[in-house]
Amino acid sequence: MIRKLAGLLATLLATSFVIFGASYAAPGDPVTFLAGGKENLTPEYISAIRAQHHLDDPFLVQYGRWLGDAVTGDLGRSLQYNDQVSDLLAARLPSTLGLVAYTTVLFVVFGVGLGVLAAVRGGRVDAAVVAGTTFATSVPPFVLATALTSLFGVQLGWFPVMGGGSPWHLTLPAVTLATGALAIISRVTRQAMIEQRELDHVTVARASGLAERLIVVRHVLRGALGPIVTMCGLVTAGMLAGTVIVETAFGLNGIGSLLVNAINTHDFPVTQAVLLLMVTAYIAVTTLVELVQPLIDPRARRSG
Amino acid sequence: MTAVATLPQGPAAARPFGHRAATAFLGVVVLAAILAPLVAPYEPDAVDFAATLAPVSGDHPLGADQSGRDLLSRILYGARTSLVGPLALLAIASALGVALGTLAAWRRGWVDAVVGRVTDVMYAFPGLLFVVLIVAVFGNGMTTAVIALGLAYAPTIAKYTRSLAITECAKPYIDAYRVQGMGGFAICARHLVPNMARPIVGYLVVLFGEGLMSLATLSFLGFGAQSPSSDWGLMVKEGQPAIVQGAFLPVLVPGAAIALVVVSFNVIGVRLADRMGVRGS
Amino acid sequence: MMLLSVEGLTIEAGGRRPILRDVSLAVGRGEIVGLVGESGSGKSTIARSVLRLLPSRARVSGRVLVEGDDVLAMSPEALRRLRASRVSMIYQDPRSSLNPVRRIGDFLTERLVHTLGRPKAEARATAVELLAAVGMRDPESRLRQYPHELSGGMLQRVVIAAALAAGPSLLLADEATSALDVTTQAETLALLRRVQAERELGMLFITHDLHLAAAFCDRVHVLYAGTVVESRPAKELFDSPRHPYTAGLLACTPELGAPRTIRPVPGRPPSLDDAFTGCPFAPRCPHTTERCTTRHPEPVAVAGGSAACHLLEV
Numbered sequence: 001m002i003r004k005l006a007g008l009l010a011t012l013l014a015t016s017f018v019i020f021g022a023s024y025a026a027p028g029d030p031v032t033f034l035a036g037g038k039e040n041l042t043p044e045y046i047s048a049i050r051a052q053h054h055l056d057d058p059f060l061v062q063y064g065r066w067l068g069d070a071v072t073g074d075l076g077r078s079l080q081y082n083d084q085v086s087d088l089l090a091a092r093l094p095s096t097l098g099l100v101a102y103t104t105v106l107f108v109v110f111g112v113g114l115g116v117l118a119a120v121r122g123g124r125v126d127a128a129v130v131a132g133t134t135f136a137t138s139v140p141p142f143v144l145a146t147a148l149t150s151l152f153g154v155q156l157g158w159f160p161v162m163g164g165g166s167p168w169h170l171t172l173p174a175v176t177l178a179t180g181a182l183a184i185i186s187r188v189t190r191q192a193m194i195e196q197r198e199l200d201h202v203t204v205a206r207a208s209g210l211a212e213r214l215i216v217v218r219h220v221l222r223g224a225l226g227p228i229v230t231m232c233g234l235v236t237a238g239m240l241a242g243t244v245i246v247e248t249a250f251g252l253n254g255i256g257s258l259l260v261n262a263i264n265t266h267d268f269p270v271t272q273a274v275l276l277l278m279v280t281a282y283i284a285v286t287t288l289v290e291l292v293q294p295l296i297d298p299r300a301r302r303s304g
Numbered sequence: 305m306t307a308v309a310t311l312p313q314g315p316a317a318a319r320p321f322g323h324r325a326a327t328a329f330l331g332v333v334v335l336a337a338i339l340a341p342l343v344a345p346y347e348p349d350a351v352d353f354a355a356t357l358a359p360v361s362g363d364h365p366l367g368a369d370q371s372g373r374d375l376l377s378r379i380l381y382g383a384r385t386s387l388v389g390p391l392a393l394l395a396i397a398s399a400l401g402v403a404l405g406t407l408a409a410w411r412r413g414w415v416d417a418v419v420g421r422v423t424d425v426m427y428a429f430p431g432l433l434f435v436v437l438i439v440a441v442f443g444n445g446m447t448t449a450v451i452a453l454g455l456a457y458a459p460t461i462a463k464y465t466r467s468l469a470i471t472e473c474a475k476p477y478i479d480a481y482r483v484q485g486m487g488g489f490a491i492c493a494r495h496l497v498p499n500m501a502r503p504i505v506g507y508l509v510v511l512f513g514e515g516l517m518s519l520a521t522l523s524f525l526g527f528g529a530q531s532p533s534s535d536w537g538l539m540v541k542e543g544q545p546a547i548v549q550g551a552f553l554p555v556l557v558p559g560a561a562i563a564l565v566v567v568s569f570n571v572i573g574v575r576l577a578d579r580m581g582v583r584g585s
Numbered sequence: 586m587m588l589l590s591v592e593g594l595t596i597e598a599g600g601r602r603p604i605l606r607d608v609s610l611a612v613g614r615g616e617i618v619g620l621v622g623e624s625g626s627g628k629s630t631i632a633r634s635v636l637r638l639l640p641s642r643a644r645v646s647g648r649v650l651v652e653g654d655d656v657l658a659m660s661p662e663a664l665r666r667l668r669a670s671r672v673s674m675i676y677q678d679p680r681s682s683l684n685p686v687r688r689i690g691d692f693l694t695e696r697l698v699h700t701l702g703r704p705k706a707e708a709r710a711t712a713v714e715l716l717a718a719v720g721m722r723d724p725e726s727r728l729r730q731y732p733h734e735l736s737g738g739m740l741q742r743v744v745i746a747a748a749l750a751a752g753p754s755l756l757l758a759d760e761a762t763s764a765l766d767v768t769t770q771a772e773t774l775a776l777l778r779r780v781q782a783e784r785e786l787g788m789l790f791i792t793h794d795l796h797l798a799a800a801f802c803d804r805v806h807v808l809y810a811g812t813v814v815e816s817r818p819a820k821e822l823f824d825s826p827r828h829p830y831t832a833g834l835l836a837c838t839p840e841l842g843a844p845r846t847i848r849p850v851p852g853r854p855p856s857l858d859d860a861f862t863g864c865p866f867a868p869r870c871p872h873t874t875e876r877c878t879t880r881h882p883e884p885v886a887v888a889g890g891s892a893a894c895h896l897l898e899v
Contacts, residue, residue: 014425019437026441033441134574138567140517142524143559146540150552161548200681207636208696208747209669218695219684241431248525249544260525263440271440275433282430297686298731 001291008287015279016070019272020063030055034268035079052077070276076269080262085273089255096247096254099177100239102170106178107185108232114182115189115228119197120216129190133183141242145176145249173250177242181235188231192224199223226296233289240278323575326568333565337383346374348381349532357551367553369539370546375557382534382558386565389450389528389535390515394508396454397515401461402504406492408462409469419466423459432456432518439527446535449528453518457511464507468500506576513569520562536562586653587611588755588787589635594647596630598640600857602865604630605811607647612755615785617778619802619819621795621834623854627811628791632757635789636668651755669700673748675777677760679740683732690728693747701751715746719776738769742776749780756781756788763792774801795834799823804890807831810855810865817890827892830866864895872896 026033034049035041049055054062069075075085118129152172153161159172196202202219210218243256251257255274262270294301336343345365355372358364366375408419426434438452472478473496481491522528523537531538536558543554589612597603605627612618622628633639634649637656649656651672659667676682683692690712697708709728716724719742732740741761748756758777762770778801781788792798798805799819807815807822807830815828826832833850852869855861864870867877876895884891885898 011424011428014421015428018425022437022441134570135567138513138517138570139563140521140524140566142521142537142540143555143563146544146547146555146559150547150556154547154550154552200676200678201684203638204674204676204682205684205695207638207668207674209665209667209700210695211665211700214699218687218699223684223686225686238430241429241433244432244436245521245525259436263436264444264526268440271437275429275437278433279429283428299685299733 004287004290008283011283012280015283016067016276017063019275019279020066023268023272024059033266070273075273075276078262078267078270080265080267080270085269088258088270089273089277092253092255092258095252096240096243096256098167099170099173099243099246099252099254100236102167102174103177103181103239104232104236106174107181107235110178111182111185111232112189112228113186115186116193116216116221118186118190119193119220126190129186133186136179136183139179141176141180141245142249144179145173145246148172148176149250169252173246173252176249177239177246180242181239184235185228185231189224189228192227193220196220196223226293229292229296230289233285233292237282237285237289240281322571326571329564330568330572333383333561334387336380337387340377340380340384344374344377344380346377348378348534349373350377357546357549357554360553366557367551369543369554375539375553378534378539379536379557379561382536382539382561385446385529385533385535386516386520386537386562389446389519390512393450393453393457393515393519394511396451397457397461397511398504398508400454400458402465402497402500404458405462405465406469406497409466409473410488410492410496416466419462423463426456426459432521435518435522436527439522444527444530446523446529446533449519449522453515453522457515460511461504461507465500465504468503469496472496472499506579509569509576510573513566513573516569517562517566587650588614588616588652589789590648590650591631591634592648592650594631594634594645594649596627596634596639596643596645598643598857601860602855602857603811604643604857605634608808608811608813610806610813610816612787612789614754614787615782616804617781617788617790617802619798619805620789620791620808621793621798621805622808623793625854625856626808628808629759631808632674632759632789632791635672635755635757636674637664665700669696670751671753672755672757673751673753674757674759675741675744675748675761678764679737679744680732680764682744683740685732687731688728689730689732689735689743692732692743693728693750696747696750711750712746715749716743718749718780719743719746721746736769738765738773741765741769741773745773745776745780749784752784754787756786757791758788759791760793761790762797763794794838795831796823796838807834810859810861812865812893813884814866814894815887815890815892816884817887817892821889825888827887827897828866828894829870829872829896831892833869833871864893 023033024030030053031046031049032041034053035045054065057065073086075089077083078085078088081088114129114133118126149161149172152158160169197220202215202223205215205219206212240256243254244259245256246252247254247256248260255277259271259274259278261267262274340348350373352368352372355364355368355374356370358368358372360367364374364376366379368374369378404419408416429437434456435449435452438455439448442448442452478491478496481495519528520535520537520540523533523535524541526541529535529538531542539558540555540562543558546552546554591608591610594605594608595603596605608627608631610618610620610631620628620631630639634645635651635656637649639645645657647657651667654663654667656664656667683689690709693712693715694705694708697703697711698705703711712728713724716727721727721739721742727735727743735743745761756777761777762773765773774797777788777790780786790798790802795805795807799822802819805817805819805822806813807828809830815822815826815831817827822831823835826835830850833848836848837850838847850869851871855865855868859865861867861881863876863878863880864873864882867873870877874895880895882893882895882898884893887897
């Protein structure tokens with residue numbers, strides 16, 4: 001437990017260092033880079049930036065100061081919006097979290113459902129699910145996004161084409177994000193269930209006259225829960241990164257599209273902050289998934 | 305105790321057909337990329353405002369985009385960047401990954417540990433975020449995108465190579481060369497790496513579709529290919545505003561091209577993986 | 586009416602010979618019947634056919650009657666009731682018989698609650714009683730434990746307790762003690778014998794160990810390549826085996842009391858891909874004649890039972 005948390009902190013430190021240090025890897029003077037390009041440079045501005053970023057301090061001191069600020073919520077000022085980065089994030093985070101939550105519900109329900117269906121029914125249903133998920137993982141989300149907008153947004157007019165705000169607006173983006181995830185989850189579910197079904201104790205349960213439905217729920221699915229939950233956690237953790245694509249494709253105002261804008265406008269403080277947030281969330285969720293394992297599989301409790 | 309009920313097997317019967325169709329389709333795409341100047345009806349960036357958002361017709365077999373550029377011609381030319389890009393990024397990734405993986409397996413000890421830690425840190429960035437960071441620092445563009453993706457894929461290949469190399473190093477022939485007094489580098493370069501070539505190439509095929517998808521995604525976000533390139537990802541990005549006008553061809557044509565090529569690579573990749581026992585990442 | 590009666594059971598599942606060929610046997614109330622054979626002889630398949638746990642592509646003929654009802658022909662609902670309350674099975678490896686992620690208590694009460702519809706509290710009380718009956722100390726706290734927290738011998742007691750839960754009349758013990766170490770094995774056998782006698786259960790006791798079967802059972806059937814080669818009361822079988830295979834099995838295990846040379850049965854156990862025109866044991870038999878390789882021997886009556894060997898035909 002403590003080892004795991006220490007490992008988590010070490011990884012967080014290393015990634016934050018990479019994110020911070022990246023600005024120094026940029027070609028040319030960091031001042032130019034942090035100012036967002038040569039055209040912005042006036043002598044006063046240069047000195048303002050040097051002061052704001054403490055560029056005259058040694059590198060490690062700068063890193064320590066930046067990290068300390070970040071931990072206390074001070075993520076610097078956006079060059080483009082001239083706003084506190086933390087305010088920008090706070091304003092946009094709810095929409096992104098809403099999207100992630102919506103998507104998670106979709107892919108967990110339908111992914112696990114399809115996987116169970118494929119494993120239990122077998123035959124044609126199974127073949128169809130496997131073929132469908134193979135195809136679904138091969139369609140890039142941004143292509144799916146445009147296809148869905150074309151069909152359901154414009155052609156049929158069932159959903160709004162752009163913008164966010166209501167669950168209605170979030171439906172197409174959530175479906176887009178969920179499709180790839182759903183394919184992964186249904187495959188993991190199917191595979192885990194097929195492996196579980198071969199185990200002796202399932203035959204024992206069948207021999208004791210338990211109804212097939214109860215065997216599936218109480219033994220096969222229950223046994224397969226470990227890998228399913230792990231995968232759902234990993235996919236959800238990676239989903240923040242997926243919002244970058246989907247929010248851009250659907251014109252949603254979340255932190256994903258904020259990141260894309262920040263990069264295209266050379267707004268490095270915002271880029272750093274969003275990356276740091278996404279990476280932190282990713283590492284936190286993956287660690288959480290590991291910590292949950294002993295609740296699912298009592299055998300894992302011994303080592304803990 | 306053995307299994308009691310027989311279990312449904314995977315749709316193995318569907319595979320040979322899918323595999324052949326996928327190979328044939330990729331053959332056509334490669335040919336199209338090579339022969340684009342000969343078969344394309346127009347120049348890829350020939351603007352013709354008279355043909356703005358033209359539907360499918362004899363003049364424009366796949367229609368035209370907002371600037372009246374012929375979509376068929378752009379797709380054909382776009383096959384070049386869309387195929388060469390992943391090829392280049394895999395070349396970078398495999399050169400780096402194979403070298404690091406072999407080194408880690410050969411030296412073990414602290415070298416192995418360092419390579420492992422670096423890999424872990426890169427894996428801590430979900431999805432394309434590591435690439436996005438590099439693009440943010442070095443500026444947008446196809447070259448940056450390809451190099452960044454090459455770096456991002458290197459750890460995956462390094463990890464795979466390392467596991468292969470460790471099994472391979474345990475075989476007696478490696479010791480035999482060592483006893484003969486051959487240097488470590490010579491053994492690795494002349495014997496170890498060539499002996500791992502088959503599974504590594506198989507793994508690269510599996511990664512190709514994914515690489516193509518990632519690169520197209522970067523172009524779509526505006527980080528990769530820049531206008532007036534006819535890269536498929538960029539075409540989708542540029543065609544997007546036309547959707548609201550009810551013109552779907554500018555996004556659907558390049559979108560379908562990407563999806564079909566990636567599906568084909570995945571179908572072939574799955575088969576290769578089955579055959580050669582290549583494990584996914 | 587016999588408790589269990591298997592009549593002319595033949596099962597084919599794709600191999601070159603049937604898994605079982607024309608097997609007949611019977612178990613009466615309060616009787617322990619042994620079923621002995623090498624691995625692959627089809628002994629587990631017989632136990633499984635009593636619960637109709639057969640490969641889905643198997644072709645089956647013959648009848649398996651439990652208290653007169655044909656298991657192979659009954660409706661799914663009747664089959665479920667039979668599995669739930671009339672016949673119980675005990676398996677070779679207790680560790681793989683229990684779902685590793687569920688508590689012992691769940692395993693014991695599952696059948697009572699979910700197939701027999703008893704209230705949870707009552708099922709729990711029954712589970713405690715059963716654990717005590719199979720000699721487990723502190724049964725209350727056992728219910729809350731997970732399988733990995735118990736030893737193999739303890740788990741086999743749990744499995745036996747679960748088998749008794751619904752008050753079955755027939756117990757199928759499939760190598761129930763083979764995976765346990767020797768002391769636990771003895772305890773488990775004693776336990777099985779005790780519950781069998783207390784409840785007057787019929788038991789089909791399957792093992793590869795002829796000596797064990799002879800000591801534990803009332804009657805013994807010896808199975809070879811899917812056919813019953815000898816059926817005799819245990820004592821008679823042990824004292825004067827009539828079939829060469831039975832004799833071979835007895836001769837190949839060492840004995841402390843009367844030291845004698847150990848003679849292994851030559852050759853290897855037949856697989857499903859070995860087809861036989863004559864007696865299946867002919868290739869390994871020391872007394873093979875020409876007739877043995879061409880004609881399948883029919884069972885002939887011998888003292889106390891029957892044996893299928895051309896040498897015994899007059």
